[in-house]
Amino acid sequence: MIELIDVHKKYGRKKVLDGINFTVPKGEISTLIGVNGVGKTTILNHIMNLQPVTKGEILIDGEKHHPGIYDKVSFIPDAAITLPEMRIREAMDFMGSFYETWNKKRAEEMLGFFRLNKDDKIKTLSKGNVAKVNLLLGLALDVDYVLMDEPFSGIDIFTREQISEVFTSYLVENKGVLITTHEINEIEFIVDRAILMDEGKILREFNVEEIRETEGKSIIDIMRDVYSPYSDRISNYEFDKQ
Amino acid sequence: MRYLKLSISLILSVIGLAVYFVTVPQIDEDELVHLTVQAGNEEILDDYSFNGYIYNYSSFSLTNEDILVPANLPYLEMLDAREEMEIMMLKETYPDFVNKLAYGTNTYSYLISADEEYLTSAHFEYQSNVFSEIYSKLQFRALNKETNKIEEDFVTRELGSNIFYASIVGINENYPVVDVLIDTRLSNHSNENFEVSELSLISYNFETKNMTETVLLKTPDYIEPVVYTAVHHNESIQAFRSFDSETSEEVSYLVDYDKDAIIKREAAGERLIVSDDSRLYSIVDTTLVEYDKTSQEKVSAVDLTMDFKENKNMDFAMNELFILDGKLFVLNNNEIEDDSERNQIRPTDLVVYAISTGEILVEGQFTYGGTEQVGAWAASIDQIKQSPTKD
Amino acid sequence: MIKFIRLLEFELGRFLRFLIPAIVLSAVIQFIALFDTITNYNAYLKESLESNVPMQQFSMHDVTGSGLFPVAILIVPLLFVFYSLFTWYREWLGKNTFIYRLLMLPINRMSIFFSKAITFLIGGLLAFLTQFGLYAIIFVIFENAIQPEYFTALNIHNVQPPYEMIQLTLFPTTSFEFLHIYGFAFAALLALFTAILMERSFSVKGAIGGIIYFIAYFVGYFYISALNSIDSMPWIIKPSHIFLMQGAYILLMMVISALISHLLLKNKVRV
Structure with missing residues (x-):
């Protein structure tokens, strides 16, 4: 499991993370929820050592950070991290030559599933297709944990459905997944756990199915409870039209 | 091929470096400064070192046994070399x-x-x-x-x-x-x-x-x-x-x-020369005059013969003159007169006279290589010294 | 280790896309300068022969000293200066942030540092040697274009006009000098990389610290070089000692830069 222990992050005077504690267990899909700028991306960056923490510890399967971690955790950030001049197959070769966990077969399967052409240069792809490539590169690694930052941002609805399908398939089976997103309704029925955060702290961490059974509440209901003093923030989230 | 660019680059680099350093001209020191004795007894020159400079490369010191070219020494020694x-x-x-x-x-x-x-x-x-x-x-x-x-x-x-x-x-x-x-x-x-x-x-x-x-x-x-000169011998x-x-x-x-x-x-129009035994001499035109110990009275006057075996263009007013061991050494460093001769460095003429008789003991010429090897464009000799006896 | 070589090949490929065009451009300009000089000279020769004016000797120095040639020689070094910054900043700025991928590779992060640095080393050697090859080609063309009696032959190692910085610094003739000069440049490169990483880790404060560090490298070197001329040193310092001290300093600074960069990459750098 991925553990965040008392993680603090300060930018100058501004305290972004004020004692974050939570875990990402293996075999479950967790989602980290919070408004824009609350620090979700920062947390993901911290887990991957792409940003230094001000204070606190992050352990992955009980280990502190070392280069081998990247064969255990895969990160699909909300940023363009592929070289535009590369062709898809060159990007795949690149991954294959560095990651021992690269699963070539699965990568080829996903290519087919997403209907992408190997020889296309990444700069010629549409936004949705770029997102698919990123997913492909991130998920074709046989890692234990997958982190995804806003996988649905700026993607059209058809692509979103394809991506959701990927979550429900064997691709994320047995892995510990952490997703940050605004699209609660897209993932409501996929995730196992929800972690709500605000103003640098974790407000609530719960098992989605349990809560649905015991309290009869959806994630969004819990959000209302937790965030109600800040009800204006809830309007940042999309609701079903009903 | 997997590492194509790397391999090609490394191979090119290694070969290229080798070629580069192999083609660095080996300085043939004998060719750099070479003394040809044209007349007389060359053994007379055995005890002396002829010191000069190759422009713009290095000083040199030539004896009958060896030539010392500081710029051609191993690198660290070359750095420490001093001009004289x-x-x-x-x-x-x-x-x-x-x-x-x-x-x-x-x-x-x-x-x-x-x-x-x-x-x-x-x-x-x-x-x-x-x-x-x-x-x-x-x-x-x-x-x-x-x-x-x-x-x-x-x-x-x-x-x-x-x-x-x-x-x-x-x-x-x-x-x-x-x-x-x-x-x-x-x-x-x-x-x-x-x-x-x-x-x-x-x-x-x-x-x-x-x-x-x-x-x-x-x-x-x-x-x-x-x-x-930086080193004097108590004249x-x-x-x-x-x-x-x-x-x-x-x-x-x-x-x-x-x-x-x-x-x-x-x-x-007089050129003064102090001999190595602290006697004063002077040359006016082609006459060598010797003075006594007070440097006031003339002791003798000798006519220096201008009858050279090989064609020489001596002008005592302009030449380098040294009197050592009772011999007058005259060096004529020829300057380049016009650009058409940039191809070759003009040689330095040497004539050694016996001061007692004014006769020529040795006639020689220093030729210089180095235009190709070191890009030299001129050379001259400006000092003759007794070869130091090893202490 | 293999992963490092793979990364090196990757970085080298990226650099060559800039380097090869620059070398080609430089070569083209050099040939232009060459043919320009030859035609000028032959015209001048013809004129002189007709009017019986004494002829000027000609040598490679006339080609390498002429206007366009030094410009051509400078193109590649300028590229190096540009790319030494670009090679890092391109990973963060612009439309894609490839730095994510680089930092998430399961390798020691110093592999990133050294693969970029050694790319410069290899690229530098290639540029150096292609220029040398160009000299050889120009030399041969030149020899055949000018009549021999008016031509002063030079060795390839002397073709740049004497005294000039270019011949002395870029094309040294002894392996000592070669190692020293290119070692100096490489250590400067590592210092620059360290400065860049400081800026990437600490923003403005880092940039200031980085600039100071970078400048300090040169100050330190020149201080050692000037030990000979500072008055009233109580000891005798021979030029060879200075050379050795400079060498030790260069090595030391390489190590220090690498250590600092290692710490920054491991603990402080941010996407």
Whole structure:
């Protein structure tokens, strides 16, 4: 499991993370929820050592950070991290030559599933297709944990459905997944756990199915409870039209 | 291929580097400076070293056995090489004495006097940038070759603030006394263009620690020694030349260390030479005149024959002249006259006369290679010295 | 280790896309300068022969000294200066942030540092040697274009006009000098990389610190070089000692830069 222990992050005077504690267990899909700028991306960056923490510890399967971690955790950030001049197959070769966990077969399967052409240069792809490539590169690694930052941002609805399908398939089976997103309704029925955060702290961490059974509440209901003093923030989230 | 770019680059680099360094020209030192004896007995030249410079590459010192080209030494040695060959030899044998002068950071304008028993030196030692302070601190050093002890004494001179340049131009040792000649340039504050040269004799006694200073000559014109060398051998007289702006003619002076006096010589067109046994000679046209020990009276006059075996263009007024061991050495460094001859460095002609008869003992020519190897464009020889006997 | 070589090949490929065009451009300009000089000279020769004016000797120096040639020689070094910054900043700025991928590779992060640095080393050697090859080609063309009696032959190692910085610094003739000069440049490169990483880790404060560090490298070197001329040193320093001290300094600074960069990459750098 991925553990965040008392993680603090300060930018100058501004305290972004004020004692974050939570875990990402293996075999479950967790989602980290919070408004824009609350620090979700920062947390993901911290887990991957792409940003230094001000204070606190992050352990992955009980280990502190070392280069081998990247064969255990895969990160699909909300940023363009592929070289535009590369062709898809060159990007795949690149991954294959560095990651021992690269699963070539699965990568080829996903290519087919997403209907992408190997020889296309990444700069010629549409936004949705770029997102698919990123997913492909991130998920074709046989890692234990997958982190995804806003996988649905700026993607059209058809692509979103394809991506959701990927979550429900064997691709994320047995892995510990952490997703940050605004699209609660897209993932409501996929995730196992929800972690709500605000103003640098974790407000609530719960098992989605349990809560649905015991309290009869959806994630969004819990959000209302937790965030109600800040009800204006809830309007940042999309609701079903009903 | 997986690592195509890397492999190609590495292979090209390795081959290229090898080619690069292999094609660095190996300097053929014999070709760089080569002496051909055209007439006479070449063994006469055995005891001498001919020192000069190849422009713009390196100094050199040529003897019958070997040639020393500092720029061609192993790299670290080359860095430490000093211009004068004699300094290079001396610092091998007497590093403690010479290194301070050759490499000292605050040693300026040094001269060394070498004889069988002692090495002595004088230099300015400075620690500031104020002109008058730079030239006021003098250090005298003496090495007793037998005991290997070095004596070092500082002496401070009183100087006016109108001094702007000084250098040590002569040295003569008679332990415990050492005489030093200093050329000082002074400016007149009210008129910055006006300057005066002073030639002063400083006499220091290592035993009494006393110093005396006498101004031998004061002139509005420059004074320079006829022979420039960092290592002197205790000739008791030293020749200087100057340019008299009033008569528009070159003037010669003679400093006599034994008498602590300076003599002005009025003969026009005369070249003064001091022999290695401290006798004065002069050449006017093609006549060599020998003077007595007082340097006042002529002892003999000999006509130097101009009947050369190979064509030579000698002009005693312009040549380098040395008298060693009763022989007159004349060097003619030919200058390039026009650009069409850039292809080759013109050779230096050498003629050695017997001063008693004026006859030619040896006729030779130094030829220079190096235009291709080191991009040299000129060369000359400006010093002949006795090959130092290894101590 | 293999992963490092793979990264090196990758970085080298990226650099060559800039380097090869620059070398080609430089070569083209050099040939232009060459043919320009040859035609000028032959015209001048013709004129002189007709009017019986004494002829000027000609040598490679006339080609390498002429206007366009030094410009051509400078193109590649300028590229190096540009790319030494670009190679890092391109990973963060612009439309893609490839730095994510680089930092997430399962390798020691110093592999990133060294793969970029050694790319410069290899690229530098290639540029150096292609220029040398160009000299050889120009030399041969030149020899055949000018009549021999007016031509002063030079060795390839002397073709740049003497005294000039180019011949002395870029094309040294001894392996000592070669190692020293290119070692100096490489250590400067590592210092620059360290400065860049400081800026990437600490923003403005880092940039200031980085600039100071970078400048300090040069100051340190020149201080050592000037030890000979500083007045009143209580010891004798021979030029060879200075050379050795410079060498030691260069090596030391390489190590220090690498250590600092290692710490920054491991603990402080941010995407």
